[in-house]
Amino acid sequence: MSESPVVFGFGAHSTITDGPQLLRLTQQADRDGLDLFSLSDHPYLGARLDAYAALGFVLGRTERLAGFANVTNLPTRPAPMLARAVTSLSALSGGRVVLGMGAGGLWDRISDMGVARLSPADAVAAFEEAIVVVKMLAGGGPPVSYQGRHYQLNQIEPAEVAAPKVWTGSVGPKSLAATGRVADGWIPGHAADWLSARYRESRPIIDEAAAEVGRDPSEIGTFYNLPGRITSEPLPAMRDGQGRWIGGSPAQWVEELTGAVLQHHASGFMLFSSRGGTPDPESLSRWANEIVPAVREAIG
Template identity: 75%
Template sequence: MRRPHAKPAAGPHPAGSPRSPTRPGWAHRPGRTSCSRRPDRTAPSPRRKRTSGEQTPGDAVDAFEEAIVLIKLLSGGGPPVTYRGDHYRVNRIEPAPVAAPPVWTGSVGPKSLAATGRVADGWIPGHGADWLSERYRTSRPIIDEAAASAGRDPSEIRTVFNFPGRITDRPLPTTRDRDGRWLGGSAGQWIEELTGAVLEHGASGFTLFSAGHGAPDLTLLARWAREIVPSVREAIAKSAPPPPAPPGSTRSSAGSAR
């Protein structure tokens, strides 16, 4: 696949350019048209005058969103793609035959969080924030609202949490500090906490890193992999509802189908 040539937009889109209400810029494949940055956007928004090469934080987020859209358009095979965005433009580029990998972001600000909801596949909260943090409680609704406005199911945007913590031999009297940040605890406390994060808060995964961003603690990683991860998976599997009974069968109180 040829690499798309990207360049800043030189000005307003040509008159009559097709635009759709859900993604940035516009793109065309035979039988397929996409994008606009905002649901109510039908024309390029006015931009303040600025020196050549200057980019505002808002411009950076817009370019970020266009890039995600373009990556997906140029993947998965199909007819050539023509794309006209404010930041990237390609003309009749043949997509790669393989599907695009899932796109995850570490968005923090409201504008980039909304972009995540519209076009990304997953989100990793910044600053080691977990499912009980204020950052998560105030940020995730922005993603969900933007996803719904773009016609997506908000549950499609998965959340993976990355955070530090120590694994102790004995249970700790408290597993969180005064600010509510996770400190760690015994293997049992870890298992209970992570299982609850999945079942009660919709967590899709976890990444453990060393406290203080220091060198990996091999003992910590070994205990995490051998004691905690398998037990969390087992607990989640046990909590999953049983599969539906085959048509025409009845399920006994012991759970066997007849």
């Protein structure tokens, strides 16, 4: 993935028959200089491609584009095996992997997969332990042991590859604090942007938790999922009456995203369609060739 401090990508929700389209879009994004793509992870939905199988397939057919699950359905993917999957993908792709992590939201469907239901507090505790375990099982070195409430390791060898960056989809206060203690990035939930109340109320929780354990809060980036339209003409407003992002002309996008970086310290943006799904090829091309280069130039 690009060494730029601000990254640009797109998100896809791909069905089991969407493989050819997903490959075309990701190869287009790779050629056009985007940094990453993301796939949702809902393994209880038979109509969806498995996120990690699709990540491996796409990474093998692209050259510089990074991939991540936005976000990994942790309860169905035990942390030690998740660590092996992401470090293997990283080794095979030259480090083009980000680990998106979530505590698990749709517990009725998760439990339908035969996974024991956790209380909200236990789910967050398991989520924080999982991030610790994944990082322990990367970077090489001697065998490691770990005794947590939800995960245990006994003299397990770490992979000889650096741990990928971990971005979370934390929403509640306890999960946000866990992000501050152990993660590398945060994706605000419900496609909230940098002007939203959700961002203003949530980000200080991350920063305070990071500072309490001696971390520099500025090292934890904020990455935004942005479902919106790219229009030929400017829109009267880029947000609706509830303050939710709706899009605008390329010039409007550039102005807003540049301000997000320079004034609100945004670390990255992922384009989705206005309905929250996969962007169409034309919108993805305008994003990559008109908006992203202009923002990169404006932020230096």
